[in-house]
Ligand SMILES: O=P(O)(O)OC[C@H]1O[C@H](OP(=O)(O)OP(=O)(O)O)[C@H](O)[C@@H]1O
């Protein structure tokens with residue numbers, strides 16, 4: 001089978017490496033703050049305008065794909081917004097993709113973890129055989145808020161035999177101190193507010 005080469009990607013921004021400040025500004029310019037969504041008191045960070053802007057999205061994906069030096073075997077994305085990033089980074093880096101899904105969506109044997117997030121509670125699952133033993137996993141999500149989702153996802157990857165070698169988010173809400181839930185694990189956040 002012939003694997004198509006990535007080649008030039010339409011709409012991609014050229015011009016060499018992007019600085020951390022530039023990518024942070026790019027994300028900042030594309031976030032819409034939505035008060036009281038999905039519950040009163042929550043300030044929701046809507047990143048859909050970033051996903052909708054082809055050149056900006058491509059630039060952000062390139063930064064995430066390269067900031068870990070390609071030293072991962074597989075990308076894991078957290079449903080649902082993490083899928084948007086994980087699929088694009090997996091394609092850009094030539095790595096595979098493992099979906100970490102909300103409960104009841106995966107068809108075979110899973111491991112699962114219940115957790116609380118900023119505005120609710122949920123259960124995440126991953127296929128028990130999703131990772132080769134010792135697979136180097138890059139975990140991706142759009143937002144780190146309280147850290148409940150990320151802590152659950154990290155635990156699932158480890159239970160399923162993967163080794164997390166990187167965890168990146170586009171945006172970290174530092175006032176919610178999600179890092180405190182992650183046991184000192186390094187977090188790459190392209191924008192911190
Ligand atoms: O740090 P936390 O407080 O746990 O919150 C972060 C999580 O919240 C959002 O997901 P959500 O569960 O709203 O799902 P969605 O991606 O399906 O919208 C976001 O995409 C992160 O996964």
Ligand SMILES: Nc1ncnc2[nH]cnc12
Pocket residue numbers: 042043044045046117118119143145146173
């Ligand atoms: N404030 C917020 N905005 C967007 N996604 C979130 N996930 C958890 N808290 C969030």
